[in-house]
Amino acid sequence: MEKVVGADKGAEVPVIEPNKSGEVSAAKKEDFYTKMQNKMIDLRKQSNIYLNHAPKSEKYGLCQRIRNLEDEIFGLLIEARKRYWNKTSLTKLDVAHEQLRGYWRLFYELGYFDYRRGEKEPVTVSEDGVRRFKVINFMINEIGPMINGLIEAEKRKAKAKAAKEQTAVKEQAQEKADV
Secondary structure, three states, X not given: OOOOOOOOXXXXXXXXXXXXXXXXXXXXXXXXXXXXXXXXXXXXHHHHHHHHOOOHHHOOOHHHHHHHHHHHHHHHHHHHHHOOOOHHHHHHHHHHHHHHHXXXXXXXXXXXXXXXXXXXXXXXXXXXXXXXXXXXXXXXXXXXXXXXXXXXXXXXXXXXXXXXXXXHHHHHHHHHHHO
């Protein structure tokens, strides 16, 4: 079996690092979203190759669902990039990502990676099917931690905002007590 290029666990995944106040600079955020979108485009290109070889009976079933999920994830990335408060968008993005992972697993379990031009290849090709699944799964797994990083950054941002508001309320109460 061939070794999958880049399939090691130590692959670098960019992470958004906030400053001391819990804020993330706009430039860092834009760069992070651009990296995510580029990874999603690479995933879409690779999956298009595999889905084009799926059985004819699945062209408008499972294959179409996978393509739609990939398009939805790409759209949610753009939506999350442009929204000011995007907790809902990130939650939808996380759910769609897990659905995509599940549908690719189903695609693999049904043996569709062993098809060529809509017809099943001989059994000896099954090693290629495993390799193809590892490649696509690695690409999906690269996006997951990035989404979780965005969710964590959003949580830190909300905590910092709540702490700031609580401090302001305490200061106002202290000023009233002093008067």
